[in-house]
Amino acid sequence: MDAMTLRRRRRETVWLDRQAGDFEAFRALVSKKTDPADWPFAAAVEKNVLIYDGREVRTIARDLEARPELMAEWVEAFSSGPGVIVVKGAIADHAVIDRASEVFNAIVQAEKEKGKAAADHFAKAGANDRIWNSLQKHALADAENFVRYYASDAIAMVSEAWLGRGYQMTAQMNRVNPSGKAQVPHRDYHLGFMSPEQMQSYPGHIHGISPVLTLQGAVAHCDMPVESGPTLLLPYSQAFFEGYLAFGRPEFQAHFAEHHVQLPLEKGDAVFFNPALMHGAGNNVSADIWRMANLLQVSSAFGRAMESIDRDAMCKAVYPALAAARRSGALTAGEIANAIAATAEGYAFPTNLDSDPPLGGLAPKTQNTMMAEALAAGMAPAAFAALVETQADKRRA
Ligand SMILES: [Fe+2]
Known part of the structure; x- marks a missing residue:
């Protein structure tokens, strides 16, 4: 290969084009079917998504043999599997959830009185109720409830499975009210929060590692039938390398509109997914379900510098x-x-x-x-x- 060709090839490999990503390859990838035989710990497969039983997770949490095996299954589920799992009853005690909901409602009320309608990245401000940094606000408002909430084995084990020790918990409460509108389908933090121009300034291998720097989760604070708009998901889409740039394009959005899945959740269930999974909150077409979820965004301990600098x-x-x-x-x-x-x-x-x-x-x-x-x-x-x-x-x- 001559030097000019070599230079050009390297540039094209490292600096992804805005049109990067083959739609047919994407279509083949997301048409995969989840085979229950591949996931021995899963209690069920529903709409291509793996479902785990929270009681079993709590038993396995204390089983030194099975614990790393279950966590390994989750790692594979997030990387080359469907990219999303549900843990039924991740927080078993509804009294803990209900008290946390009360704390969140009081925070929303207090912030409204202060005249702050939290701006929302993916929806019009005020259309939903949002608490930024619900983690810190929750801990400071009711420490006892906070520790019982985050004592969940499911939350800790999934976080540690994907990110390793030293993970950094953050949380945001999101309540989508009746007639609340759907989000535009997207990928999440880090690259998912950037404009295409900004994404293009990151080399290809960074597009490869962005998904392993965070884990996305949500704890259901009420029963969420499909009409209340639980998150729309496209299983296996997390594995599409060029997805950060590609998913904004019309053909990918159209495919999502037709092929996404949506799972009803019950109070205390938690859903966890690879942040590169194509997803978005659904329309709340119910008359009276104030769909409250506590969104967990867990970050890798890595990605931070060695020294603190002023x-x-x-x-x-x-x-x-x-x-x-x-x-x-x-x-x-x-x-x-x-x-x-x-x-x-x-x-x-x-x-x-x-x-x-x-x-x-x-x-x-x-x-x-x-x-x-x-x-x-x-x-x-x-x-x-x-x-x-x-x-x-x-x-x-
Ligand atoms: Fe998101």
Whole structure:
């Protein structure tokens, strides 16, 4: 192969095109059928989804032989299997769920009184009720209920199976009210929260690892018949490598509309899925079901730097030097961007989504973008320092 061909091939392999991903290959992949014989721990297969019995999970949790085997089965279910499992009765005690629902209702009420209708990434603000960071708010409002809730073996074992030890729990309460509208089918965090342009700036192997950096789950806080709009899912779609870029395209959306599955859930059931699974909340066409779920987003301990760094202090310290280099022409625009990348936080998360909501996209502005904009606008160092403080305050939980 000549050098030019080699260079081009590599570029095409690493930097995915917006049109990446063959639709016929996708169609073949998602037409797979789940064979119960392949999943010895599953109590049932319903609509291609694996169903586990929470009582059995709790028994196995204490069985040193079977525990790693069940967790291994789940890993395969999330990677090359259907990509989604349901644990019936993941939280067995309905009193625990009901008390948590009361806590959530009180938080929603208090936040409404403060005039805050939580912005929602995938629905119009106010159409649903949403509590950002329900994890911390729940722990601070009723610690006893919180510990009983998160004592669930199912939640801990599924998280540890997919992410390993040291996983980071986060949660958001989502209540889709009668006549609440469906979400656009999508993939989740990380790449799933980006525009196609942003996704394209990540090399192909990052498209491969984004699914193993988080696990998505939801605990049903009430019975959720299909008319209340439980999550629409497309089993096996998580394994489609180019899906982050491809799933926004009309042919993929049309295929989802026709072939998705939807499982009714009962109070205390939990659904867990690979964040790359194509999914979206359904229409709530019921007259009187306020469909409350606590969404669990569990993150890998990895993906974080070794050292903690005070980037706010660094930004404030470095800003005057960058402004001077820009004025004098000592550094090019590209070199300034390089220096900012080593200084400022370049990622929008984690943040406080109540006070730092995404504006005009799925992710709030990063410190990196804020710094570049301030430099371009010729902002004075004191004003920039104040802006850094304001942004840091907004991001704090
Ligand atoms: Fe989602």
